[in-house]
Amino acid sequence: RLKKESDIDGIRKACKLVIETLSLVESIIKPGLVTDDINTLVHDFTIKNHATPAPLNYRGFPKSVCVSINEVICHGIPGDYALKDGDIVNVDVTSILDGYYADANQTFFVGTPAPDAKKIVDVARESLRQGLSMVKPGNTVGDIGWAIQNYAEKEGCSVVREFVGHGVGFEFHEPPQIPHFGRKGDGIELIPGMVFTIEPMINLGGHMLRVLRDKWTAVTRDASLSAQFEQTIHVTDDGYDSLTPYEL
Ligand code: MF3
Ligand code: CO
Ligand code: CO
Numbered sequence: 001r002l003k004k005e006s007d008i009d010g011i012r013k014a015c016k017l018v019i020e021t022l023s024l025v026e027s028i029i030k031p032g033l034v035t036d037d038i039n040t041l042v043h044d045f046t047i048k049n050h051a052t053p054a055p056l057n058y059r060g061f062p063k064s065v066c067v068s069i070n071e072v073i074c075h076g077i078p079g080d081y082a083l084k085d086g087d088i089v090n091v092d093v094t095s096i097l098d099g100y101y102a103d104a105n106q107t108f109f110v111g112t113p114a115p116d117a118k119k120i121v122d123v124a125r126e127s128l129r130q131g132l133s134m135v136k137p138g139n140t141v142g143d144i145g146w147a148i149q150n151y152a153e154k155e156g157c158s159v160v161r162e163f164v165g166h167g168v169g170f171e172f173h174e175p176p177q178i179p180h181f182g183r184k185g186d187g188i189e190l191i192p193g194m195v196f197t198i199e200p201m202i203n204l205g206g207h208m209l210r211v212l213r214d215k216w217t218a219v220t221r222d223a224s225l226s227a228q229f230e231q232t233i234h235v236t237d238d239g240y241d242s243l244t245p246y247e248l
Contacts, residue, residue, distance in 0.1 A: 002193035014102035015243035039078035054094035066092040085111030104244035124227035135240035142186030160201035199230030
């Protein structure tokens with residue numbers, strides 16, 4: 001479903017709250033912080049702003065935000081883990097405001113990163129930039145995936161296949177799917193009024209994953225580090241507009 005101007009206005013408001021939430025989280029990240037405290041902060045801040053945390057009870061997810069550390073690719077469940085110096089931590093926030101969904105995430109350093117942590121976070125960040133650079137009417141979904149995969153693999157990293165970007169706005173996950181791998185020209189054409197996420201999950205080692213017994217936490221099979229950045233974007237007449245425009 002394409003979005004009209006009034007829908008974009010609504011989604012933009014939800015997106016503004018999501019980026020404010022992410023920057024609030026960033027401001028408290030430090031060694032010793034317990035991941036459940038990130039959940040409490042996100043939950044309370046969302047409610048205080050008259051919004052709803054979309055992850056809570058989504059398909060049985062037990063918390064209000066995903067917190068994914070080191071070899072966790074995505075869907076980490078906040079709990080009693082205390083962040084330690086050198087960790088990388090991805091925080092993925094999805095909020096519903098006035099019925100509109102906004103979805104974005106960032107990976108943060110805890111304290112001082114080791115070279116491999118710096119490398120995977122830099123490659124994941126640039127992977128999102130490469131994907132964004134392909135977004136304009138007439139290009140296809142496959143162009144986005146191709147650009148990301150081509151870049152990440154040249155850097156010696158790998159792209160997760162099982163989780164993809166997605167249409168968003170009226171619901172948490174809408175068509176179309178936006179794979180972060182693929183071939184130039186494949187898939188549907190991009191059209192003004194589309195709103196979707198690009199959210200490449202990039203691994204330092206192989207692309208294979210495993211899901212823990214909690215049925216949510218996805219980790220790299222080879223225990224290598226994984227990082228991710230996600231933005232919600234709007235396809236415009238001549239390109240795109242990020243609705244969650246944090247600095248990349
Ligand atoms: N925010 C994730 C995404 O980018 C989805 C999380 S589903 C949850 O699509 F249930 F784990 F929250
Ligand atoms: Co998403
Ligand atoms: Co997300």
